Amino acid sequence: MKTKNLYFIASVLFLGLFLLLITGSSTRLASYLDSSVLQVSTLFCGVIFNLMMTLVYSAFGRRVFKFSFSALWFYLQVIINFSLLTNSMPIFFILIALALVVHIRVSKLDVFQTIKHSHHFLVFSGFSTIALVLLAIFAGNVFFLNGIYTISQLQAQTAELNQFTVLLGVIILALMVGIFPFHFWVKPIFLAPTRYGLAAIIRLNIGFVFWCKFGFLMNAAFQQYPKLILLMLTSNLVYSALILFGERKLSGIAASLYQWHVPLFILNGVLVQHGAAIHSVMDFFNTSICISSLVIIIAMLRDRIGPENLDSATGLAISFPIFGLSFLFCVLSLIGFPGTLGFMSIEILLHNLSQDYWPVAGCFVLALALNGYSCFRIFGDSFYGNPLQIYNKIFQPKPREKIALLILILIVLVNGLGPDLLVRIYNYVI
Amino acid sequence: MIKLLSQLAAQIIFILPVISLIIIIVDRLVRRKVNEKLVVSTILYSQAMSFIALSFIWFYFLIDGSSPINFFKVELLNFGEQSITIRFLIDHLSLPFISINVLLGAIVGIFASRYLHRDSGYFRFFVLYHFFLFGMNLIVLAGNLTGVFIGWEIVGLTSALLIAFFAFRKQTVTNSLRAFWAYRVTDTGLLLASLIVLNLGALSFSELKLIQQPMMINLILILCLVSAMGKSAQFPFGHWLPKAMEGPTPSSAIFYGGLSVHAGVYLILRITDSIGQPLWFSVLLVLVGLTTVLYGSILAKIQSDAKSSLAFSAMTQVGIIFIELGFGWTMIVIVHFVGHALLRTYQLLNAASLLHDHQAFQHSIGQYQPKKNSPGNTIWTKIYPYVFWENYSSFSDKWSVLNLLEKASSALRFFDYKCHDILFQLFEKTYHYFLRFKINR
Numbered sequence: 001m002k003t004k005n006l007y008f009i010a011s012v013l014f015l016g017l018f019l020l021l022i023t024g025s026s027t028r029l030a031s032y033l034d035s036s037v038l039q040v041s042t043l044f045c046g047v048i049f050n051l052m053m054t055l056v057y058s059a060f061g062r063r064v065f066k067f068s069f070s071a072l073w074f075y076l077q078v079i080i081n082f083s084l085l086t087n088s089m090p091i092f093f094i095l096i097a098l099a100l101v102v103h104i105r106v107s108k109l110d111v112f113q114t115i116k117h118s119h120h121f122l123v124f125s126g127f128s129t130i131a132l133v134l135l136a137i138f139a140g141n142v143f144f145l146n147g148i149y150t151i152s153q154l155q156a157q158t159a160e161l162n163q164f165t166v167l168l169g170v171i172i173l174a175l176m177v178g179i180f181p182f183h184f185w186v187k188p189i190f191l192a193p194t195r196y197g198l199a200a201i202i203r204l205n206i207g208f209v210f211w212c213k214f215g216f217l218m219n220a221a222f223q224q225y226p227k228l229i230l231l232m233l234t235s236n237l238v239y240s241a242l243i244l245f246g247e248r249k250l251s252g253i254a255a256s257l258y259q260w261h262v263p264l265f266i267l268n269g270v271l272v273q274h275g276a277a278i279h280s281v282m283d284f285f286n287t288s289i290c291i292s293s294l295v296i297i298i299a300m301l302r303d304r305i306g307p308e309n310l311d312s313a314t315g316l317a318i319s320f321p322i323f324g325l326s327f328l329f330c331v332l333s334l335i336g337f338p339g340t341l342g343f344m345s346i347e348i349l350l351h352n353l354s355q356d357y358w359p360v361a362g363c364f365v366l367a368l369a370l371n372g373y374s375c376f377r378i379f380g381d382s383f384y385g386n387p388l389q390i391y392n393k394i395f396q397p398k399p400r401e402k403i404a405l406l407i408l409i410l411i412v413l414v415n416g417l418g419p420d421l422l423v424r425i426y427n428y429v430i
Numbered sequence: 431m432i433k434l435l436s437q438l439a440a441q442i443i444f445i446l447p448v449i450s451l452i453i454i455i456v457d458r459l460v461r462r463k464v465n466e467k468l469v470v471s472t473i474l475y476s477q478a479m480s481f482i483a484l485s486f487i488w489f490y491f492l493i494d495g496s497s498p499i500n501f502f503k504v505e506l507l508n509f510g511e512q513s514i515t516i517r518f519l520i521d522h523l524s525l526p527f528i529s530i531n532v533l534l535g536a537i538v539g540i541f542a543s544r545y546l547h548r549d550s551g552y553f554r555f556f557v558l559y560h561f562f563l564f565g566m567n568l569i570v571l572a573g574n575l576t577g578v579f580i581g582w583e584i585v586g587l588t589s590a591l592l593i594a595f596f597a598f599r600k601q602t603v604t605n606s607l608r609a610f611w612a613y614r615v616t617d618t619g620l621l622l623a624s625l626i627v628l629n630l631g632a633l634s635f636s637e638l639k640l641i642q643q644p645m646m647i648n649l650i651l652i653l654c655l656v657s658a659m660g661k662s663a664q665f666p667f668g669h670w671l672p673k674a675m676e677g678p679t680p681s682s683a684i685f686y687g688g689l690s691v692h693a694g695v696y697l698i699l700r701i702t703d704s705i706g707q708p709l710w711f712s713v714l715l716v717l718v719g720l721t722t723v724l725y726g727s728i729l730a731k732i733q734s735d736a737k738s739s740l741a742f743s744a745m746t747q748v749g750i751i752f753i754e755l756g757f758g759w760t761m762i763v764i765v766h767f768v769g770h771a772l773l774r775t776y777q778l779l780n781a782a783s784l785l786h787d788h789q790a791f792q793h794s795i796g797q798y799q800p801k802k803n804s805p806g807n808t809i810w811t812k813i814y815p816y817v818f819w820e821n822y823s824s825f826s827d828k829w830s831v832l833n834l835l836e837k838a839s840s841a842l843r844f845f846d847y848k849c850h851d852i853l854f855q856l857f858e859k860t861y862h863y864f865l866r867f868k869i870n871r
Contacts, residue, residue, distance in 0.1 A: 338584065344514070369615055369618045380606060383597075420507055420508065423507060423508070
């Protein structure tokens with residue numbers, strides 16, 4: 001059996017494992033795990049991550065990945081899955097540190113691109129080092145000062161933690177997920193030297209895993225410093241909307257939209273006491289699925305027209321209609337267009353914000369309007385216009401790529417037209 | 431029994447564009463090529479069914495028109511104490527609008543099936559066309575602002591995508607972006623208004639009457655007005671309308687002549703019907719309308735092409751409708767909307783063959799002078815289009831302004847003479863194109 005098939009099967013097995021856990025179909029499997037691990041956000045994160053990995057394997061296969069690359073890629077997947085299923089803080093920190101180190105190794109594999117984008121690589125490496133050092137300090141602080149060794153224990157005793165620990169936790173969270181002003185790594189990672197930028201999916205998921213496990217630290221910080229946290233998140237909203245407004249390149253859109261969505265799912269989590277998790281999970285689901293899809297679509301386009309042509313391309317929708325359609329759906333979902341996955345989460349967040357925090361809601365609405373225009377402009381510039389001569393029939397998407405894209409479109413549409421489905425799954429899980 | 435049938439009829443009207451959309455998309459995916467016959471049949475059958483359903487609804491309103499028809503309720507989300515529900519209804523306000531939606535939808539659909547025959551974007555056009563009709567149905571039939579907002583966004587997106595229909599031209603994309611920018615900025619008004627309404631606990635338009643805070647009422651009115659100005663191309667948001675004519679003629683007709691441009695009028699009618707109309711709001715409406723009338727009518731005089739001239743004329747007419755809204759003449763607004771939508775759709779559909787028709791007319795009365803020199807060499811050929819288009823647009827303006835001045839007493843005559851005439855011409859034109867399509871096949 002070919003190696004890529006093995007990875008694909010392993011990926012499907014991981015996905016199946018999380019699906020069994022989230023639907024509660026296998027009590028025996030759940031009994032092997034610590035009950036505190038079986039939280040909704042963690043299980044959703046596992047499902048989304050493994051689903052995206054399965055789609056990446058099925059769509060790209062050996063055509064993109066060399067053996068060494070795909071092996072490291074697979075190790076990263078295993079590490080992230082294990083870090084999701086562990087409750088022990090030392091093991092979790094070691095796994096995350098390992099994931100960061102392996103990810104740097106993956107980024108270095110493409111020598112030509114590494115030299116070309118060396119400044120991006122330097123930024124990324126610098127960020128990873130900072131994150132590792134802070135992780136070590138945070139872990140030491142929690143272990144030695146508070147005597148806490150498991151994540152559930154930490155969650156139960158958040159109120160008793162000293163302020164320094166909480167603030168440090170928030171800074172690490174901001175670094176790992178990419179919140180303003182700790183966002184400097186976000187854009188470089190989307191243009192990372194790694195082959196076809198797909199490593200961005202892995203890097204995002206390291207952040208998402210961290211957020212799933214330690215998101216409660218943000219809630220604790222919000223209780224203590226509400227104005228500071230709101231200021232940080234609102235600045236992120238406005239800043240990322242302005243960045244996206246100035247963005248003219250296709251390759252930069254995923255980074256800017258991701259940066260805009262990070263404060264949204266955090267705001268969803270920290271603002272609403274009742275049913276907070278579902279708001280956050282909905283937006284988290286939207287962000288992970290759509291940003292990863294955008295990365296995959298852009299990777300597929302780069303694969304065909306080359307990175308040097310990507311940002312000057314026009315008429316892509318005429319040459320590759322399925323890419324145009326899937327790109328449009330993902331972007332519409334990210335700007336909360338009705339009937340897509342993102343509409344309900346953005347509508348509910350706005351509804352909740354407008355009850356108590358009118359200035360933040362106002363900024364959010366303006367950012368929403370700006371982002372809609374910016375996304376449509378980039379779509380118009382790249383996907384409309386005269387197609388270049390280099391596009392040829394041999395570049396048309398392969399059936400497996402079409403299937404992957406159609407699955408993504410279906411996820412965006414089905415959950416958009418029937419958002420109650422996601423809520424029902426959520427209610428079933430809890 | 432009649433009410434039950436009317437509810438069923440309303441559901442059919444609401445859902446038919448979606449069914450048609452699904453049919454043509456599935457057919458395209460299965461056959462891997464565009465089946466024009468199926469597209470035409472889908473439009474014919476769906477619109478025929480819509481007409482039958484509509485006649486039931488008219489029948490219900492003729493017999494017992496006192497209560498609205500509540501026909502559908504969608505619970506988008508429900509958890510804990512929060513739920514987002516959209517109710518759909520047909521009442522005295524939405525009935526004329528949905529009737530025009532169905533009528534113009536059918537006419538433009540059939541016209542476009544011939545007009546875009548063998549065009550590379552045939553399938554794309556009809557996907558967007560059905561999507562647009564669904565959006566318009568949502569706007570007109572939704573029972574709360576959240577539903578209206580969803581329809582509003584759908585109409586905005588389809589409008590922008592259809593302006594950029596000829597995707598290989600740079601200018602179309604630029605113009606599409608211009609329209610999308612205006613929509614996107616002004617749509618925030620409706621979004622905020624729907625949030626305020628949700629926060630105040632009013633889940634439907636009828637519950638808006640229960641809002642006691644004057645501050646909130648004023649805010650809702652202002653926000654809705656901003657959105658209406660954007661969608662109806664009122665000054666200062668009207669700059670996109672002439673640029674939007676870059677799209678194919680049928681889409682220009684149905685969007686900027688018939689339906690989309692009047693969505694703002696419907697929103698104002700709906701919101702003032704539920705919430706009341708304070709004096710300051712009336713003054714504001716009149717001012718907005720008056721400014722747009724001046725702006726539109728002056729610029730209409732200096733346009734050198736038919737569609738731009740018609741765009742400014744449409745802007746002017748909608749400005750007049752805003753003035754009528756300000757005076758609170760609901761019945762005149764509805765009559766004016768019906769007349770203007772029909773006339774403008776007819777003119778825009780006719781714009782493509784205007785020169786041909788004019789020459790045929792001159793031939794018939796023996797005044798046609800064939801050109802001896804090449805075009806552009808004589809003074810007449812230089813000034814001919816200018817004079818001709820100007821007369822064309824100013825005729826339509828005067829025609830409607832006169833009707834405005836005649837007010838309510840002339841409304842019946844307006845319907846009897848003008849609308850019948852226009853309807854007849856519209857059907858004749860469509861039938862003519864359709865027949866040619868059939869013969870060619």
